[in-house]
Structure formats: structure tokens, C-alpha cells
Amino acid sequence: MKALTELFDRIVQRVNINLRELAFDVRPFVKDLVPFNQLVKFYAFYGITPHHPLDFQFRHSNLAGSYFLGKCRTTNSILYKSDIRGDELKKKGDIFQYPGFEIPVSKDEGIRIEDSFLIKTLVHNYSHDPETLEKFFITNTVSTHYANIHGSPTDGSYLGPFSTVDLTTMNDCVIGAFSYVQASEISHLNIEPGTVWVRSPNNFNFLYRYPLDKLSHYIHFAAGAPPQGLLMDFVEDRKEAFQRVFEKVNIEQVSVPKSASLDRFAVLKPKTHISDNVLVAQRAFLQNAWMGKGANAQENCYIINARLEGFNVTAHGAKIIEADLGQNVFVGFNSFLRGRPDCRLTIGKDSIIMPHTIIDIKEPLKIPPDHLVWGLVTCAADLETHSISLKALSKINDAFSLGSMFFEGSGNSFVTAFRDRIHHILEANGALYDGMKNKGHAQKNQNISFNTIQPYPEGELKGVYPTIIIRP
Amino acid sequence: MKALTELFDRIVQRVNINLRELAFDVRPFVKDLVPFNQLVKFYAFYGITPHHPLDFQFRHSNLAGSYFLGKCRTTNSILYKSDIRGDELKKKGDIFQYPGFEIPVSKDEGIRIEDSFLIKTLVHNYSHDPETLEKFFITNTVSTHYANIHGSPTDGSYLGPFSTVDLTTMNDCVIGAFSYVQASEISHLNIEPGTVWVRSPNNFNFLYRYPLDKLSHYIHFAAGAPPQGLLMDFVEDRKEAFQRVFEKVNIEQVSVPKSASLDRFAVLKPKTHISDNVLVAQRAFLQNAWMGKGANAQENCYIINARLEGFNVTAHGAKIIEADLGQNVFVGFNSFLRGRPDCRLTIGKDSIIMPHTIIDIKEPLKIPPDHLVWGLVTCAADLETHSISLKALSKINDAFSLGSMFFEGSGNSFVTAFRDRIHHILEANGALYDGMKNKGHAQKNQNISFNTIQPYPEGELKGVYPTIIIRP
Numbered sequence: 036m037k038a039l040t041e042l043f044d045r046i047v048q049r050v051n052i053n054l055r056e057l058a059f060d061v062r063p064f065v066k067d068l069v070p071f072n073q074l075v076k077f078y079a080f081y082g083i084t085p086h087h088p089l090d091f092q093f094r095h096s097n098l099a100g101s102y103f104l105g106k107c108r109t110t111n112s113i114l115y116k117s118d119i120r121g122d123e124l125k126k127k128g129d130i131f132q133y134p135g136f137e138i139p140v141s142k143d144e145g146i147r148i149e150d151s152f153l154i155k156t157l158v159h160n161y162s163h164d165p166e167t168l169e170k171f172f173i174t175n176t177v178s179t180h181y182a183n184i185h186g187s188p189t190d191g192s193y194l195g196p197f198s199t200v201d202l203t204t205m206n207d208c209v210i211g212a213f214s215y216v217q218a219s220e221i222s223h224l225n226i227e228p229g230t231v232w233v234r235s236p237n238n239f240n241f242l243y244r245y246p247l248d249k250l251s252h253y254i255h256f257a258a259g260a261p262p263q264g265l266l267m268d269f270v271e272d273r274k275e276a277f278q279r280v281f282e283k284v285n286i287e288q289v290s291v292p293k294s295a296s297l298d299r300f301a302v303l304k305p306k307t308h309i310s311d312n313v314l315v316a317q318r319a320f321l322q323n324a325w326m327g328k329g330a331n332a333q334e335n336c337y338i339i340n341a342r343l344e345g346f347n348v349t350a351h352g353a354k355i356i357e358a359d360l361g362q363n364v365f366v367g368f369n370s371f372l373r374g375r376p377d378c379r380l381t382i383g384k385d386s387i388i389m390p391h392t393i394i395d396i397k398e399p400l401k402i403p404p405d406h407l408v409w410g411l412v413t414c415a416a417d418l419e420t421h422s423i424s425l426k427a428l429s430k431i432n433d434a435f436s437l438g439s440m441f442f443e444g445s446g447n448s449f450v451t452a453f454r455d456r457i458h459h460i461l462e463a464n465g466a467l468y469d470g471m472k473n474k475g476h477a478q479k480n481q482n483i484s485f486n487t488i489q490p491y492p493e494g495e496l497k498g499v500y501p502t503i504i505i506r507p
Numbered sequence: 508m509k510a511l512t513e514l515f516d517r518i519v520q521r522v523n524i525n526l527r528e529l530a531f532d533v534r535p536f537v538k539d540l541v542p543f544n545q546l547v548k549f550y551a552f553y554g555i556t557p558h559h560p561l562d563f564q565f566r567h568s569n570l571a572g573s574y575f576l577g578k579c580r581t582t583n584s585i586l587y588k589s590d591i592r593g594d595e596l597k598k599k600g601d602i603f604q605y606p607g608f609e610i611p612v613s614k615d616e617g618i619r620i621e622d623s624f625l626i627k628t629l630v631h632n633y634s635h636d637p638e639t640l641e642k643f644f645i646t647n648t649v650s651t652h653y654a655n656i657h658g659s660p661t662d663g664s665y666l667g668p669f670s671t672v673d674l675t676t677m678n679d680c681v682i683g684a685f686s687y688v689q690a691s692e693i694s695h696l697n698i699e700p701g702t703v704w705v706r707s708p709n710n711f712n713f714l715y716r717y718p719l720d721k722l723s724h725y726i727h728f729a730a731g732a733p734p735q736g737l738l739m740d741f742v743e744d745r746k747e748a749f750q751r752v753f754e755k756v757n758i759e760q761v762s763v764p765k766s767a768s769l770d771r772f773a774v775l776k777p778k779t780h781i782s783d784n785v786l787v788a789q790r791a792f793l794q795n796a797w798m799g800k801g802a803n804a805q806e807n808c809y810i811i812n813a814r815l816e817g818f819n820v821t822a823h824g825a826k827i828i829e830a831d832l833g834q835n836v837f838v839g840f841n842s843f844l845r846g847r848p849d850c851r852l853t854i855g856k857d858s859i860i861m862p863h864t865i866i867d868i869k870e871p872l873k874i875p876p877d878h879l880v881w882g883l884v885t886c887a888a889d890l891e892t893h894s895i896s897l898k899a900l901s902k903i904n905d906a907f908s909l910g911s912m913f914f915e916g917s918g919n920s921f922v923t924a925f926r927d928r929i930h931h932i933l934e935a936n937g938a939l940y941d942g943m944k945n946k947g948h949a950q951k952n953q954n955i956s957f958n959t960i961q962p963y964p965e966g967e968l969k970g971v972y973p974t975i976i977i978r979p
Contacts, residue, residue, distance in 0.1 A: 504977075
């Protein structure tokens, strides 16, 4: 495994040279984090459909357990059980709207991953950087368990476990565990763990920080040991259910409505109900889940003993347990919403649960309709400092703070941007399909050919995949 | 499936234009022979090891259920459940010996399949044509169930079911069902079904013809229906056992000696014993089979309730049922040797069962050691006209016939050529491995990474595989 060792060392060095100003050494965090024999053990797989322009190129990389859909080139990288989903990439001829600009896309966009090490990371969406519309790049980057790189070209950076970079171009940054950053463009920043930051330059700014002592119960990552805490345990406890899904070439599929899509790499446990236009993505876990019309369950999400009335977005990595969600409730990335059998969590319709929100209750809790919720909520009293009605928020035009949350700018812009985005997500996922118009992933991703690839099984190149090129 | 239909039509037309002189129309034979929905149903797979130079290129082809190991490029072709095993291809720098010539191989040899339709066909070995050492081509060719194209570059030809072309370059020929041809170079010939022909120009000539009325009980192929007869039924009856093998990504392997190799796409039924240096290839079927040291079970072979003492070659497609074989017994391509539980077949050591031999007995039968056996044998009396001791054969230097068999030339050359070849096969398969030297397939093919590929699942290109290029 000489080549694999050299590859690993070279990636670490490249990240460290980028992060030298922040004096951040990525090596102690990732050394032995994924044993090399794990990298040899799992096949990778890519999907083919007539709806996605075909262009896969894998060179001198390890791709263990990773999934690819849509255009992607990977060079000198290690992708461990990561999902690289390029099914929303821009196409040649599209017009990219940016305030003051209408930029034509000159060729089909592709994802380019180079000199990077991604662990159980989700890469999705498309480059929101107007400077690099055709290339969604991830270079010189290390990313750890359940991080999301969402529409965010990234260079020279490190992402902690359960962190998310969303619609943000990032250069030479450190993103702490469970931090969420949506900030357009950032450079040379060290973002502390548990930061939730949404910024639209000249428009609004939302900032929340988790109390670190409380966050560490849920997720904690120190050099020399794997990430720890309740979020890791929760996922590990359900790992076995995925084994059967991955060890068979063709899964006998549960039947779902014609307009819905259930990925063959998802786990569906008993008593789950799938309505029209529902999308269940790979590595989603549903158990006794009632999915109303147009609800979606994105990658790495868990919906257990829960009822979603319809048009619900359950974003990548979100967990919903013992809960009842009204129509149009949005649950952001990596949120952890846990009711209990005897004290359920109820969320009123049209409410927005911010990305990286933790609601973990021991008494019943009702969140009213049309509210925004963020941060750590363990009881009804917490809601006072961790939620606001969207109506009230829309009226804010200045600075304002509530508990550990700070907001400045146009509340109306913030709410409108969120609403528009939720509408776009529902549309892209096919929730609004009427049998004719508005086809989305739920309709287009029904029929994917899956193909598996494996590395050299022995010798110096053991663990390295050969060069693989797939074209139309 | 427009593209697939066009591809099929174009192949048929190309074969027919080549066979116009023989006035052979391949269309009625292959039309509907493999329903198009079958072509969409099965994944193809290729193997990667550090021992095989890597160069796969698949373009505008359907590869349903086919297997690839070793360098191979496929263009505008349909390969249905075929095995393309290029693990004996020549390498750059090899010297090819040909009487009067020593030809250096200028680059790694590759298999090139173009404009061809192969059904359950085995392609193996390397080009024995000194004119095309670097390219083992199969072009403008249709080949049907369980045909073998073995070391035989082939253009513009048709192969019937269970036919074999061995070490023979072939241009514009028709090979009838169950015919075996090893004749160096042939052109514009129509070989009748049930012909067994071994010719070494200026050296010897062996010719046998099956009585067609008796052969049709075993195999019969007429236009408009699939191949029929006992050989087809035998294989169909055991098809289900392979299902489990193909539907799982990783098979829990039965443990075999360190020096032996059991392919994960083989079927191993209970009470089978595997000794050192044994090779069991993909799509081999073993049931209550005792495999002595260095015995091999090649692709599509079946060994059932049988004991093979060691260093036995069971060539591609051979079937051995209720039989006891001494050491060094060779059973050639597609032979069908069937004893019964109460009347076993015994074959003495060092005997050679010619390719395409049928021994089908209802009383016990003993074949003595050091004998050559050919054609159709149903009782001891048949042996008189269907076998000869190798010693007697070695003494022949002229023309001689026995039953429907005709021989002319040097019997000694014939026996020596056969013995050398058997030795080479054992060597190549690793039967002679001593723990240090003489590694062969049994030792080198132990650790193969398998990778699956699938076609476009819908649309005009449904059933066509995208362009796939795999390099080191």
C-alpha cells in the first residue's frame, strides 16, 4: 500500500501548507482516522441515467464506498464513503443570475476533486461562485465525518465532523465541528465549533454560537481519536441496517407511487408510508415514517417514528425522531430533532428549522407554525431565546439579538431568501410535479444504472483505483 | 431502445455481407434469440489485478452479463453473458516462436471485438496468428450459445452453439453446432455441425464427423428457435445455482488451500474437495467433486459426483458426471462425459478425451490409461471405433481410418503436440506451482477486484453502455 500511504501524506501536506497562516495542523486529526484496510474494503459506485451528462474521470485515487452521480473528476484524492452528487450541476447555455450580472454558462459544469481527503462527506448542488461557474472544485481539502460541501467551491481547507459549508466559496479556512457557514465568500478564517452563520453581504447577517460544553455532549472532535458524542453514536447504532443494502447488486424494491423515488441504497424499515412525489435519497434511513406528498429525505437523514404532512424538506444529514411536522416544514442540514415516545415534538406548518439545530426534549414540545428555530432547544423555555415568528423577523431592519443569536440587516430579505430556497429545493426534488410539468429528482432519479468499481487488490498500488474514464 | 436495435441490425448486416459467398443468412438464427429486455437486465463486470496490464475500452456496445479480465476493447458490439478472458495475452518483448521464425511482440497484445454479437461465448488465450500477434481481433462475427473462440482471430464468421474454434485464424466461415476446428488458418468454409477437425499443415490431419441424427439428441439448432437438446437442458437445469452468485457483491468464500483459486463467480455445491494448485474458473459448477492436486475446472464446465485424481484439465465447457478420472486425464472443450450412479465412467491416467467428445453410458465403462478417445461413445463396443492407444497412434505415419474418424500424417507429431499442449495448460493454470516457481492462474487469479457496469436504463440509448475507459 505504498502508493496509498504516499497519497495520504501528500494530501495532508498540501492542506497544511494552505493552513499555515492559521497554524492548523490537520495531521493529528486525520492520522489513523480511517484505517487503510478500510480503504481497500469497500467498492465505490456511480450512477448512469439519460438525464445526467456523463463524464466520470477517476485518477490515482481511493474511492472506498463512495457514490457518484453527475459529472465528476477525481484526481490524487481519497474519498471514503462520500457522496458526490452532481445532479444539479449547471448546463451549457444556462444563464446564471447574480445581482447586476447575467452570466451565460459556457460549458456543462463538472465537479473536480483534487488532492483532497473526504470522509463520509456529502458534496452536492452546484458552484454558486460566479467566478467559477463551470467548475465546482474541491482542492487541497480535508473533510471529516458527515460534513456537507454544498454548492461551495473549496480550496486549502479543513472541515470538522458534521460541519456544513453552503453556497460559499472557501479558501484556506478551518470549519469547526457542527458549524454551518453560508457566507458567499470566505478566506483565511478559523470558524469555531458550533457556529451557525448565514450572511448575505450588504443584506443580512445571522450568527449563533453553541455553548461548547453542551455541544460536546452531541459532537466532540479532538486530535488522536475519532469524533465522539451522541450524533456519532446515533449513526453508528444504525450502521448495520445499511450492510444488506450495500452487499447485494440488485435490491428487491418496495413499491412506491409512480411519481416517487426510493433510492436502492436507502434503508426502509417497516411501517413507512411513501406518498406521491416523495424523494428518498441514498443513505437515507426511514423507520415507521409517514412521508406526505412531496416530502423528501435527503442523504444521511434519519426519519424515525415520525409523520411529515407533505412538502417537507429534510436536508442532508438531518434527523427527525418521534415528531410530527406540518406541511412545508423545513429541517436544515444535520439538524437533530428528537422527541420521545411519551413526549413528541410537534412543529407547526411553514416553520423553518435552521441548519444545525438541536431539539432534544424530555417533555412534549409544540413549535407554532411560521416560526424560525435555531440552536439548542431542550425545553419549551429555550424556545423563547431560540425562535422567532417569521412575521416578527420580517419586520426587523436593524441589529437585534436573542440569547446567543445575533442578527443584523433586513429580516425580510432573510425570510424571503429562505422561502425562495425552500421552494427551489421542493421544485428540484420533484415535490411539485403535477404528472406533466415540474419533473424533479423524484421523477428523474427513479431509474439509475449503478456500477461498482474497486481498487487494485494487492501490490504497491493496493487500494488505489486504476484510471477510469466514463463518457457518453 | 432505438440505438440497440440499430446496433443489432448493423451487426447482422455486416456478418451477412461477409458470408455472401456461402449464401448464409445469419438473421433468422439470431432474430429474437436473446430478447432485448434481457440485454438491459444484467450487469457486466471486469476484473483488476496487478498481474494483468490494464486497458479496457467499451464503446457503443451492450455487454449484458459479460466478464472481462485482461486487455480488451469492445466497439459496436453486443456481448451477452460472454467471458472475455485475456489473462494469457502476450506481452511486449515476448518472442513468438513459429516454425522458421522468431517474432518479437512489439506491444502488449489486446483483444479487439468490433461489430460482433457474441452469446454466452468464451473468448480466451491469445492470437496464435503470427500475422497479428498484438491484436486478437473478433470482427463482424456472430457466435451463439457456449461457443469458444480460443486463440483464434476471427472475421466475418458465424459460430453455432457449442462450437469451438481453437488456435485458428478464421475469415468468412460458418461453423456448425458442436463443431471443433483447430486448423491454423481457414477461409470461406462452411463446416457442418458435429465436425471435429484438427489439422497441422504438412504435419497431420484428424477428422471426425458425428452422425447428425444422433447428435441432434444432444444439440440441434434451426433458424427460428433457440438451440435445443440435452446439452442445453443440462445447462438450463443448473442455471438457478448461479443466480445467488451473481446477485451479491461479495460472496462469503469457501476456504481453499493457499495455492488454489476458487473464482467468486463459480458455484461450489456440498462435498466438493479442493486440493493444492486447483483452479476453479468463473461460471464453473462443482458438486460433490473431488479435485486432486493441480486439477482445473475451466469456464462453463460442470463436475458432478466425480473424482479427479490430479493434474486433470477440464477444458472450457466440458461436463464430467458420475466419473472417476486418473491423474493427467485431459478432457477437451465442450465434452459431455456422463456416467450414472450405478454405472460409473472410469478413465485411466494420461488418457486424452478429444474436444467435443460425448460419452453417455448406461452400463459401466472403463477407458484404459494412455488412450485417445473421440466422438460419440455410448457403450464399450463404441470404444473400438472411437479410441486408440497413444502408443499405437504414435506409430502411424500414413493415412488411417477407424469408424467415422480419418487420420493422416504423423501420429507421433499429433500425440507430442497434444502432450505439449496439456503440459502448457497445466503450467499456465498453476498446477505445477511448487510454492516458489511456476505460478499460474491458480495463484495469480486469487485476488481480483471485480467491478460492475450497466447500460443506460432508459431513453434512446437504453441498453447501450456508455463509453468506459479503464487504464492503469
